[in-house]
Amino acid sequence: MDELEGQLLAKVLALEKERVALSHSSHQQRQEVEKELDALQGRIAELEHGSSAYSPPDAFKISIPIRNNYMYARVRKALPELYAFTICMWLRSRSGGTGQGTPFSYSVPGQANEIVLLEAGHDPMELLINDKVAQLPLSLKDNGWHHICIAWTTRDGLWSAYQDGELQGSGENLAAWHPIKPHGILILGQEQDTLGGRFDATQAFVGDIAQFNLWDHALTPAQVLGIANCTGLLLGNVLPWEDKLVEAFGGATKAAFDVCKGRAKA
Template identity: 35%
Template sequence: MRFLTASVLLLSAGLSISDKTTILRLPSPQTTKSYVKLQAATPAMTALTACLRAKTAFTGNGSSHFLSYAVGSMDNAFLFAYNGNGVIYSLVFNAIKDTSVSKVHDGAWHHWCFSWNSRGGKWTVYKDGMPAAAGTGFQTDKTIPTNGVWIVGQDQDTVGGGFDATQAYVGDITSINVWNTDNIDVAAVANCGDNFGGNVISWYDVSKEIHEVSTYREDLCKLK
């Protein structure tokens, strides 16, 4: 494992189901200096599924952000996070969707997904491949804008920046995949060998600009 103190561009591609994957470890104490920018060309989206694997025991006094997407006209185009009580929430087009899904910071690996569709505002939170909370009427007829910036581990108050240390994620995170549809077999994605990726962000293929975050590699099937 190595600690990167400068921006490094990593390329991962063509991994098979038996290969190890890159895991990010965002450090404690919280800092605005630790984050990863994902270089993804993003279309306008009227539906979305964002998935990731995370392991953390960090509580903090505020929110901890797995993933954020910001564009020039909207810093909270999409957020995936949990609050100080370990409860999952998300933002779409500047509106928050609180959920009852908790125990994020139990120190164990979990696979999390948030899906949304502007048609009817259907949303679902998945934990370890299974629906854990769902509803309708959330941000109907909205479109998440194109050509934004994806950041792992921080909430963007400006595009690509404006971080607040008290909102930084602390812990391990990997397998970040995003699709521009909610028609995804999440149970299959949550399987330990999820070597297929999203059509917006594919973890194995996306270029990662890493800032003061350590990395290691592990077989997904061995994560506990």
């Protein structure tokens, strides 16, 4: 993004010089240069402050209206073995201030808690990897949309947690040197006590989930910020948010929704 902004600034300077050179030229020529300058300066402002001009190719959300043990969505794509990952998503909790439940859980044979994001009761938000736990300084209690990203690498078990584009916390020794096992089941909205099932209503997520993407590497802080403020559009290289890959069950609904355009008024 810095490189693009530099190129745009160079173009602005060139056009400014051209505008001076055209000071004695026709009114129409000067107007054309002014128009291009305004457009470029507007683009620079978007890069600096964020813009909702970027729309995801598959714009939809999963909604779970009440806390229960039967509403959820399932991602119908098998994950490969992973030695690092970044998971990003937009969340709007409707829990009413109690525990936010489980936005997602990934289970594999022999390990129900391979990757889980969970907030139970009055406990902090937790990231579980291979049943090992790190507490995350994240908060979803205001009923608004928030962009959440979790990055982890098996090397030293390093992890980072972002909310709304800003790094909130990081740590190490979370399931260090453990590879994420492949061919599990990824569920949105419920915590799995067995592979693909035995949901617990007290750990269910209530609210909306959109743009759940997964990469096999750690995104840079600049990339996370770009997604959060809707100036950059990145789809997960392992798991992109695509309509055909996400199926809702039990009364959970899937509806068209562009989070970058709709989060302020939804």
